[in-house]
Amino acid sequence: MAVSIVGVGEIEPVWRDDRPVLGLVVEAVRRALDDAGIDPSEVDGFTSEAQSMMRLARPDEVARAIGATDRRFSAHCSIAGSGVIGAIQQAQLALDAGVADVVVSYYGLSLSSTAGGPYTVHAEDPAKASFEMPFGFFGQPVYFAALAQRYRHQFGLTDEQLGSVPVSTRAWAALTPNALRREPLDMEGYLADRVVADPLRRLDCCLINDAAAAVVLTRDDRARDTAKAPIRVAGVGFGTKPVSEADYFSQSPQYLEMASAVSGPRAFAAAGLGPADVDIAEIYDCFTMSVILQLEDLGFATKGDGAAFCASGAIAPGGALPVNTHGGLLSHSYTVGAGHVVEAVRQLRGERGEAQVPGAEVAVVTGLGAMDHATMVLTGDR
Amino acid sequence: MSSTIDNGFTPPLNEFTRPFWDGIAAGELRLPQCQRCAEWQWYPLDGVPHSCGGELSWTAVPADGTIFTFTTVRHPFLPGAGPADVPLTTVLVELAGAPGVRLVARLATVGANESALIGQRVVGRFVDIDGRRDLRFEPV
Numbered sequence: 001m002a003v004s005i006v007g008v009g010e011i012e013p014v015w016r017d018d019r020p021v022l023g024l025v026v027e028a029v030r031r032a033l034d035d036a037g038i039d040p041s042e043v044d045g046f047t048s049e050a051q052s053m054m055r056l057a058r059p060d061e062v063a064r065a066i067g068a069t070d071r072r073f074s075a076h077c078s079i080a081g082s083g084v085i086g087a088i089q090q091a092q093l094a095l096d097a098g099v100a101d102v103v104v105s106y107y108g109l110s111l112s113s114t115a116g117g118p119y120t121v122h123a124e125d126p127a128k129a130s131f132e133m134p135f136g137f138f139g140q141p142v143y144f145a146a147l148a149q150r151y152r153h154q155f156g157l158t159d160e161q162l163g164s165v166p167v168s169t170r171a172w173a174a175l176t177p178n179a180l181r182r183e184p185l186d187m188e189g190y191l192a193d194r195v196v197a198d199p200l201r202r203l204d205c206c207l208i209n210d211a212a213a214a215v216v217l218t219r220d221d222r223a224r225d226t227a228k229a230p231i232r233v234a235g236v237g238f239g240t241k242p243v244s245e246a247d248y249f250s251q252s253p254q255y256l257e258m259a260s261a262v263s264g265p266r267a268f269a270a271a272g273l274g275p276a277d278v279d280i281a282e283i284y285d286c287f288t289m290s291v292i293l294q295l296e297d298l299g300f301a302t303k304g305d306g307a308a309f310c311a312s313g314a315i316a317p318g319g320a321l322p323v324n325t326h327g328g329l330l331s332h333s334y335t336v337g338a339g340h341v342v343e344a345v346r347q348l349r350g351e352r353g354e355a356q357v358p359g360a361e362v363a364v365v366t367g368l369g370a371m372d373h374a375t376m377v378l379t380g381d382r
Numbered sequence: 383m384s385s386t387i388d389n390g391f392t393p394p395l396n397e398f399t400r401p402f403w404d405g406i407a408a409g410e411l412r413l414p415q416c417q418r419c420a421e422w423q424w425y426p427l428d429g430v431p432h433s434c435g436g437e438l439s440w441t442a443v444p445a446d447g448t449i450f451t452f453t454t455v456r457h458p459f460l461p462g463a464g465p466a467d468v469p470l471t472t473v474l475v476e477l478a479g480a481p482g483v484r485l486v487a488r489l490a491t492v493g494a495n496e497s498a499l500i501g502q503r504v505v506g507r508f509v510d511i512d513g514r515r516d517l518r519f520e521p522v
Contacts, residue, residue: 137472146474149453152497153501
């Protein structure tokens, strides 16, 4: 039986929140359940990203915090964005199998309390520490700058093409009241920004802040009496590159393809839909380069044309394929993709006010985690 | 035993990663090669043979190849690094003697003609930095 997202919640975007991650997650979960009109005691399943949630917000703790006493199903998936979307696939599978009836899927992080910030997870890898860091290959901006240089060599890439991504994304953030970065950004402002690793500027990189978001899922037999229109999980695809996390950023074969080249077709096949059916795309934008590469992998542009596609205005407000309609990780909040799911649901419900894409019925949401990638197709009332 | 490098970053040497740095100290680039099928596995997995079942052996390979991609790093991302440690040019080198390997390396100087760097042949030189052996690549 079909599975739908019936509630979404996020903590208000904030640069720093002194609560531990568990506290942030529990607030997001409570908001999502309020949004669904479902009592917390009805939740019997929990899924989340694996790498950090297993340490920072375990399902036993979340269940205890909200008063869910019959935790029939728990699962963790992958790392970062691929785990956030992959966890929704796990929820879908559990619900479809009848193993659980109401599943909460969540993610949260506190970078303000993480020594070394977002780089620490890479510094802790012994292979990276011994084979990469001594030669200056360290930090996510460096990994994506190396991708950008190869892309430039193979296909051509101008600073203005790169800059079209943060400029478009900021335009969406300006229409979103709770986005962290809403001040206007034009190409001149982008080009004047400081380069951190050629050719990437600070504005090519996501925000660094504390965040949490959650969604509530159930089967359609239960979804009929929820507070808001259910948004159907039409298909989820998970894909990987044949490398481990340690060697992904230096050794990945088909270097300019991410695992989205695998997960995208799987998600579309599961949904019985294709790129031409998509009204909005919420694309994991840890960096501008990841947006360009994923749009190509998913079939919205041919390989090598993604940068020109972004620069054409297609992804901006009023464009043919609105992308990251809340401002994404670049300008809204660094939710590691959980906020992309929340935004897609709100768009498909028609709740987005000034940022509403008229007639949006089909959304694609993606999550990247190094060698892993997950793509989800959501549909509204069609 | 650990060694300090010019940007102040110390690689954590353990049984898993020590053979690489022992090689550099001896003036050789050594990478893990399967003794059964001769494939190079970069990076190795700690305590695990090659996927074909053969044992991996750290084998000398010439520090000679072409630049696959690069970036000139202008912000000090490394732990403990400061403004004096940048800019630096880090490269992925496809080694002529180890098909399939992209070696993470550092150029001896900051890359000058950036657009022409990719495809450029480079060779590694063993250099003494802060009283310790290290490897830096130069265009030829």
